[in-house]
Amino acid sequence: MINLLPLQYKNELKEEKEYKLVLILGIIVLLFLISLSLILLSIKFYTQGQVESEKILLSLKEKQFKTPETEALQKDIVLVNQEISKLSSFYQNQTNLVEILEKLSQIFPPGMYLTSLSYQKAIFQISLSGYAPTRETLVQFKENLEKEFKEVNFPPSNWVVPTDINFQTTFKIK
Secondary structure: OOOOOOHHHHHHHHHHHHHHHHHHHHHHHHHHHHHHHHHHHHHHHHHHHHHHHHHHHHHHHHHHHOOHHHHHHHHHHHHHHHHHHHHHHHHHOOOOHHHHHHHHHHHOOOOOEEEEEEEEHHHOEEEEEEEEEEHHHHHHHHHHHHHHOEEEEOOHHHHOOOEEEEEEEEEEOO
16 A cells, blocks of 8 residues: 655654554553552452441440459459469468478387477477387487477476486477
């Protein structure tokens, strides 16, 4: 095909064609950007709606758990926890008399026995009285007590009789 149009007119047609092409491409890009912004805006509104609905559900759940029954239960739990901590500190400050009695039973020589035992909690002191068959047995018991306890005190009246001794002693818990 032969084009007989003048060169200037050909250039004008070419420029007009390029102008229309740029204009169409610009409109397409503009429409794409507008549709993209509308999509993003709709996503924003959707997520905001979801967040608001979750907030409402959360507040409803909180209202369910903030009934007078649950609040009373929470107060009871706090009170019980306080009592448990008091009991725990009480038991930690207690002397374990079972361990002390076990030690005493292990250090008693054969033939000896107790007739009385008293414990003074305020000063951590134990008073014993009992029977020892011989003075040697009583000496052995005194040495054993001194190994396990402190401030062991045997009155001089314990040492007067050589056999069949009714003794008394006091000592403190370490």
